[in-house]
Every structure is written in structure tokens, then in C-alpha cells.
Amino acid sequence: MHDVVIVGAGPVGLFLACELGLAGCSVLVLEREPGPGSPWRTEPLGARGLSAASVEAFDRRGMPRSLLTASGVRDGTGATPGADEPSRLPRGGHFAGMMLDPAEVDVAALPFRLPGPAPEGVLTSLEAVETVLFEQASKLGVEVRRGVTVSAVAQDDESAVARTATDEYAARWLVGCDGGRSAVRKLAGFGFVGTEPQFTGYTMHATVADPEKLGTGFNLTPTGMYVQMPMPGHIAMMDFDGGAFDRSRQPTRDHLQTVLRRVSGTDVTLSEVHLASSFTDRAMQTTTYRQGRVLLAGDAAHIHSPLGGQGLNTGIGDAMNLGWKLAATVHGYAPDGLLDTYTRERHPIGAWVLDWSRAQVAVMRPDPHARAIQGVVRDLIGTRDGTTYVFGKLSGASIRYDLGGEHPLVGRDAPDFRLEDGTRLGDLMRDGRGVALDFSVDRRLCGSAMGWESRIRYAAGPARSDLGSGAVLVRPDGIVAWAGDRRPDREAFERAAGHWFGRPAI
Template sequence: MHDVVIVGAGPVGLLLACESSLAGCSVLVVERDPEPRSPWKADPLGMRGLSAASVEIFHRRGMLRALLTASGIDEDPDAKPDADEPSPPRGVGHFAGMMLDPADVDVAALPFRLPGPAADGVMTTLEAVEAVLSERAAELGVEVRRGVAVSAIAQDDESAVARAGEHEYAARWVIGCDGGRSAVRGLAGFDFVGSEPQFTGYVVLADIADPEKLRPGFNPTPTGMYLRTPAAGYIGMLEFDGGAFDRSGRPTREHLQAVLRRVSGTDVTLNDVHLVSSFTDRAKQTTTYRQGRVLLAGDAAHIHSPLGAQGLNLGLGDAVNLGWKLAATVHGHAPDGLLDTYTRERHAIGAGVLDWTRAQAAVMKPDPHARAIQGVLRDLLGTRDGTTYVFERLSGSSNRHDLGGEHPLVGRNAPDFRLRDGTRLGDLMRDGRGVALDFGTDRPLHGAEMGRESRIRYAAGPACNDLGLGAVLVRPDGVVAWVGDRDPDRGAFEQAADRWFGGPEA
């Protein structure tokens, strides 16, 4: 019997497998699709934006160089000149199709931003992300079985079983990472609640007879919205029909051409349609991410429209949050209630993303009220404060888990502190342990940490920019668990270490 069986070999399932295996769990991944490759994962249809918070995950696990190479980015993350102050981001993105200028981001106003190899987001593809994570999973000894469609879930107090035909896959824990139409979610009886759709969206790869009739970029119109990208024949469109067409059948060329003509207000002509998929802004979330010994992560736990490119980033955040907590539970040194913090922390972040996409759908609706709001928003987003606010949301820097600490850094993703000897926080997190950073105080924390060497790595020394702090305790998922001042309280550090990592080892 494995420690963990993960259903779904997409980016979320593979990252969770890597995190769990890195922490010493035996992991099996089962995947319905027999082959990993798909045109929906490759450029252009598989293009995705990874936020800075997601890129940080790859940096901290030593996979950033591989990610950049797989994404076709000729850049050495270790070759960037070190700086004490952060630079403006390379890109921001959009809100409801309204593009923002990265030069308008007020870097000085960003909370705890430090320069580093993963300070910016990355444009990549699902194919590239899965290739990097698959290779890493293989290195860690994770077994992946393809062509396995789970048809039943059973569990008791000691284990859970995922059944596929005549085969049973037993484990101490089963995790559903099998997407928005998750079989695990339904079979395990999770409640899935939220809002119904306002639009049907389409992603189309086709031969366009007269592409010059379509303006490039995002184009809100009186009847919907369309997107024309630099990739030949790749277009997206939204029609506010209440989601009527989604899942009602494969769209024909005639249907797609009619929708495109309505939302673009042109007589554009589609010739051959090569690939098409539909989606909606349906926004739903499970009321809990755990039912007994079955948990959910990624789209299995929450679905929403792709507006704002948040789905993949949200799922990766779920995986890195859950992996170390699950492993600590498996190994028996998890503090009481540690696994329950997964739902408490990630459900709140997921709910925020659902509302973020709902807001964009409401603004894009083709009616006079939404158009009036668009005008107000364009004015606001044209300011430094407005652009900075959107960047904080899209980059993940505004995410904060409620850990109960008073310091504003507690609960946030840790900045990539760089010690004066050149060591970065990201370098110290390669093995998946927590990190205690002690910036050279007169009362070192090392003696307090000594009972937890297998769970916490200790590093001391002055930092190039310590943000005025004396010490920081960082969880394996990169979230700051505790902050000490220039003369940190060793007793408070011990309490934080006990809370998140358990007591000293025997």
C-alpha cells in the first residue's frame, strides 16, 4: 500500500507527487489519459502565465532553470546581477481585457518585495510545466500509471481506495487532482457550490480567410468579447448567453463563425476549424477540501473562468501547501490539526480567486451598466495605485494566509532573502524542509532549533536586505510562519516551531 495515491497527472498532481515524495512518502499517480502529449497542452493552445509566486516554487525546488529551458526562454536564472532593491516587473497582464503597463507599478509600495531569480512571472505552456514536473517526479521515484479511469472511491479510518475497473489502488490518503470535472470529487461526496455562468467562451484554432478584419488583442464589444493573438488562427471569444452552449455538443464551423461575427461585428469568415473547446464563467468551490482520507487540489476543488490566468497558479499553490502537511501526517510528527489547516488556508485563497474572475465577467457584460463601470475602471487602472493593486493580485504577492501572527509578513510568501555570502532562501529550500533564518543576532536561535534538524534547516548571517527583521521562520511551502525583531524571542520561536513542525525529535 502506498502512502499517497494521486488521481490526475496534470501540473497540480505532479507537483503534489513531487512534494510528497521529496518529504519521504511513497507516491503513486494514476491518470485517465493514456498519453501525456496533447495539442491542448502545446503552444499556442496550451499557453499559460505562471505568476511570480508559482515561479518561486520552481526556484525553491531547483527546477527554475529547467522550466525556463522547456519554455523556450534563453535565460540563466543564476546569472542575474544581484541587487539590494527590486526592479519593476516585466509584465502585469490585464483585468477584464484592459491591459496594464508594468511601468505604472509602484515597486516601493509592494509588500516585502526583494529581487531574485523568481521575481517575475513566466509565459510557458502546460506541456513545458508537465515535462519539468514529470522528470522531477521520476527522479524522486514517483510511479505514474496512465490509462487508469477511477470509477469508485472507498475509505475507512485507516486507508482509502481508488478503484478503476478490476484494479484497486490503496493508500493511506487519496488526493483528487483530476480537474474541473473531477471524478474523485463526485465519488467521494464533496459538496460543490457557487454561481452559474453568464457566458459561453470558446478557444479556437482555425484557418481565417480574412484575419485583418479582427483587431489584435482583447476587444470588448457591444455584444461580447474576442481575443486575437499573434499565433496564426488562434482566437478566443465570449458570448453572454448564460452559458447555454457549453457542454451541449461540439461546436460546428458554422456555429463558431456565427458567434465570432456577432461578437466582433464583422463578416469575418472561418474556413477549416482544427481545434475548438468551450468554457464558461461558472464559479464553484467545494465546501471543504477534505473528506476523511480523501482530499482535493486544483480544479477538482474549485472552478472558474480563465479570465486573469489564475487557475494553474491557484492549483500549484494548493499542491505546495498540501504536500508537506500530508507527509508530516504520514510520518506521525504533524502537530494536532496540521492537515486541517490545508482547507482553512487554501479555501480562503480560492474563494478570492473566484470573486476576482466573477468581477471581470460582470465588468465585461455587454450592457449599459457594465460599460459605465468599465469607464470608471479604466480611469482607476490608469493610475499607479490601480496598476499596482492588480499586479499584487496577479503576482500572488497580496495572498496572505491567516496564521494569527501580528507581523504583516506572517502568512505571506517569503521574500527571497539573500545572505551576504551569496546564499539565497530559495537555495536553502531545495530539500523541502522549513528554514530558520537568523540574521546575525546576539542571541542566536540555533540552540532552540536543534531538536528538529530533519524538519528545519538553520542558516545564520547578515542579509543584503533583511527588511529590518532579526529572524524569520519559513514553512516548507515558502509561507512565513514567524518573524522576530532585532533581538528575537527564543521562546516565541519555539512556540512557532512546535505549532508547525512538532516537538523536538527523540
């Protein structure tokens, strides 16, 4: 019996598998599709944007070069950047199709940021992300079985079982990472609540006879929105029909051309449609991310429109948060209630993403009220503070878990602290352990970290910038669990270490 069975070999399932494999768990991943190749996962339709927080997650696990190479990201010299050669991608994004000016992002105003090699964002594809993660998972001993369709889920006090028509796969824990139509979510009986759609969206790869009739990038119009991507023929559009068309039938060339003409206000012609699909802004979330020995992550736990590019990034955040907690539970040293903090911390993030999506849909609606709000939002985004606010949301820089405590670093993603000898926090997190950084002159934590060596790596020395802290305790997912002042309190550190990492081994 495996420690964990994961259903779904997309980016979220594979990232979680890597986290568990890194911690020494036995992991089996089941995937319905027979093979990894699909036109929906390659460019242009499989293109995705990774936020700064997601790229940093790859960096902390030693995968930045592989990710950037697979994504075709190059820096200004034409060379694929390495660990200390950041890709200088512009800080940008949009809110309801209204673009941010990267030059107006006030980096100094973002909370507790330090420069590091990870770029602020990467344009990649699902295929590239999955390729990197599959290679990493294979190195860590994770088994992936494809062509497996789960048709039943059962659990008791000791294990959970995923069943197919002919086989069953038992594990101590079962995690559904099988997307927005999650079989695990339905079979395990998770509550799924939210709001119904306002629009039908379309994404297509087509040959456009007269592309000059369409504006480039995001175009918010009186009848909806369309996006003409940099890759020729890659077009997305939103038609405010209440979601009536989605999945009702396959979109034909004539239907897509009719919608595009209506939304764009042009007589553009589609010569040929090579691939097309529809989606909506239906926004739903499970009421909990755990039921007994069954858990959910990624789109299996929350669905929403692709506006803002938050789906993949939120899923990677789920996997990072869950991985180390589930591994600690498997190995038996998790403190009481640790696994329950997964829902407590990640459910509010998922709820925020749904509201972020809903707010954009409300602004985009083709009516006078929404157009009036658009004017206000454009004015706000046109300010430096407004641009920085939206970018902070898109990048993940503004996320903070409510972990208690008064120190402003606690609950935030840890800055990439760099010691005077050049060692980075990201370097110290490669093996998936927590990290205790002691910047104090008298090494006050030295000895206190004893007994947690298998779970916490201790590093001491002055930092190039300590942001006013004498020491920090960083969880394996990169979140600051505790921070002390210039003369950190050893007892407070030990309490925090015990709270998150259980009793010391000695």
C-alpha cells in the same frame, strides 16, 4: 500500500507528487489519459501563464532552469536564463480585458518584496510544465500509471481506496487532482456550490482568411469579448448566452464564425478550424478540501472562468500548501490539526479567485450598466495605485494567510532573503524543509533549532536586506510562520517551530 495515491497527472497532481516524493513518501499517480501528448496541452491552445508566486515555487525546488528552457523563455541576450540570470519579462496582465501598463507597476509598493532570480511571470504551456514535473517526480521515485479510470472511492479510519473496473489502489491518503470534472470529488461526495454561467467561451486554432479585420490582444466590445493571441489563428471569445451552447454540441466552423462576427462586429472569415472547444464562467467550489482521508486540490476543488489566468497558479498554490502538511502527517510528526489548516488557508484563496472571476464577468456584460462600470475601472487601472493593486492580485504578491501574530511578514510569501555570503532563501529550500534564518548579531536562535534538523534548516548571518527583522521561520511552502525583531525571542521561536513542525526529535 502506498502512503499517498494521487488521481490526476496534470500540473497540480505532479507538483504535489514531487512535494511528497521530496519528503520521502511513497506516491502513486493515476491518470485517465493513456499518454501525455495532446494538442490541448501544447501551444497554442495549451498556453498558460505562470505568476510570480508559481515561478518562485519552481525556483525553490530547484527547477527554474528546466522550466524556463521547456517554456522557451529567453532573456534579452538570447540566452536561456539560469539561476542568477533572471528573464526580464514585463509585469502585466489584464482585468476583464483591460490591459495593465507594466511601466505603472509600483514594485516598491508591493508588500515585502526583494529582488531574486525568478522572473515575475512566465508564458509557458501545460506540456512544458508537465514535462518538467514528470522528470522531477521520476527522479524522486514517484510512479505514474496512465490509462487508469477511477470508478469508485472508499475509505475507512486507516486508508482510502481508488477502484477501477478491474483493480483497486489502496493508500493511507487519497488526493483528487483530476480537474474540473473530478471523479474523486463526485465519488467521495464533496459538496460543490457556486454560481451558474453567464457566457459560453470558445478557444480555437483556426486559419483566418482576413486576420487584419480583428484587433490584436484583448478586445472588449459592446457584444462580448474576443482575444487574438500572438500565435496566428489562436482566438478566444466570450458570448453572453448564459452558457447555453457549452457542451451541448461540438462547435462547427459556421457556428464559430457566426459568434466571432457577432462579438467582434466584423465580417471576418474563418477558412478552416483545426481545433476548438467551449467553456463557461461557471464558478464552483467544494465546501471543504478534505473529507476524512480524501483530499482535493486544483480544479477538482474549484472551477471558474480562465479570466485572469488564475486556475493553474491557484492549483500550484494548493499543492505547495498541502504537500508538506500531508508528508508530516504520513511520517507521524505533524502537530494536531496541521492537515486541517490546508482547507482553512486555501479555501479563502479559492473563494477569492472565484469572486475575482465573477467581478470580471460582471464588468464585461454587454449592457449599459456594465459599460458604465468599465469606464470607472479603466480610470482606476490607469492610475499607478490601480495598476499596482491589480498586478499584486494577479502575481500572488498580495496573498496573506491569517496565521495570527502581529508581525507584518507572518502569513506572507517569504521574500527571497539573501545572506551576505550570497546564499539565497530559495537555495536553502531545495530539499523541502522549513528554514530558520537568523540575522541577529548574537545568533539568538542558535541551539533553539536543535531537534528539528530533519524538518528545519538553520542558517545564520547578516542579510543584504533583512526588512527590519532579526529572524524568520519559513514553512516548506515558503510562507513566513514567525518573524522576530532585531533581538529575536528564542522562546517565541520555539513555540512557533513546535506549532508548525511538531515536537523536536530530541
